[in-house]
Amino acid sequence: MTGRQLAPGLTVFGPDTAPPLVLVHGIRLSGAMWRPHARRLAPDFRVSTPDLPCHGALADRPFTLDAAVDTVRRAVREAYESTGRRPLLLGLSLGGYVSLAHAARHPADLAALVLHGCTARTGGAQAAVYAAAGRLNDRLGQARSARLQARAMRRLLPPESAEAVLSGGFHLPALTQGVAELRRHDFLALAGRLTTPTLLLNGRSDLPFRADERLFLTAARTSGAPVRLFHTSGGHLLSLTDPDRFTTLLRRAHHLLLPDESGPQQGS
Numbered sequence: 001m002t003g004r005q006l007a008p009g010l011t012v013f014g015p016d017t018a019p020p021l022v023l024v025h026g027i028r029l030s031g032a033m034w035r036p037h038a039r040r041l042a043p044d045f046r047v048s049t050p051d052l053p054c055h056g057a058l059a060d061r062p063f064t065l066d067a068a069v070d071t072v073r074r075a076v077r078e079a080y081e082s083t084g085r086r087p088l089l090l091g092l093s094l095g096g097y098v099s100l101a102h103a104a105r106h107p108a109d110l111a112a113l114v115l116h117g118c119t120a121r122t123g124g125a126q127a128a129v130y131a132a133a134g135r136l137n138d139r140l141g142q143a144r145s146a147r148l149q150a151r152a153m154r155r156l157l158p159p160e161s162a163e164a165v166l167s168g169g170f171h172l173p174a175l176t177q178g179v180a181e182l183r184r185h186d187f188l189a190l191a192g193r194l195t196t197p198t199l200l201l202n203g204r205s206d207l208p209f210r211a212d213e214r215l216f217l218t219a220a221r222t223s224g225a226p227v228r229l230f231h232t233s234g235g236h237l238l239s240l241t242d243p244d245r246f247t248t249l250l251r252r253a254h255h256l257l258l259p260d261e262s263g264p265q266q267g268s
Helices: 031-041 064-082 094-105 125-140 141-156 161-166 171-184 187-191 215-221 243-257
Strands: 003-009 010-013 020-022 044-048 088-092 112-116 198-203 228-234
Touching: 003 064, 010 031, 010 064, 020 031, 020 243, 031 044, 031 141, 031 161, 031 243, 044 064, 044 094, 064 088, 088 243, 094 112, 094 125, 094 171, 094 187, 112 243, 171 198, 187 215, 198 215, 198 243, 215 228, 228 243
Parallel strands: 020 044, 020 088, 088 112, 112 198, 198 228
Antiparallel strands: 003 010, 010 044
16 A cells, blocks of 8 residues: 655555544654554554654654654644544554653643553663664664664564565664653653553563553553553564554554544454
């Protein structure tokens, strides 16, 4: 399925008459990672796939949380203006932290929120691992690092996912910039400001990125948000290693959070 590029770094799939979804990618990738999911979701949903700053078509822009939230907000507002409905926003990893910040700052923009692989405080061991990876990439150089990561993705992912990821390229400066920026912010405190219906979706084996899930759940509930925690089989890259399963989970999440607006359920 071919998407419609509405602006640099914003591609949309599916009709304007369908319920809107905005999907935000993980670190060093791009909105292109969601192409396998868009193929499965449209035409039942309208799927927007923005690039974050320092990624994809916006690779020349520095990553800050404020700039990333502004980028996501433009995609969210475009979805509302085109469909007349507030979207469900889903973020993965870095995109999840950005989506959480967006929901805390602009709750009226969203109908629902799904956070995948981002219920760990950002000053912990996983941040140190990503920071070390960023330093290694800097030493290796962008071209060599990109070749190594492309080889790894081809080994780890099914061909459809690998093709989607590689088509958007690897944006290795985002490792250094993104991790440094995340460490500057208290996302647990932001969870305490949520009022949007929210699902925390974590892979059971994604231990580093769900290390503080109970703290995030408690924080969100104290703010009055209707929040649920759901575990599924798989790890941090579930969306890429099994797009069929992840798409089914997303459909079910939409039905759970927005039962009056969901498209047809599949894979039940």
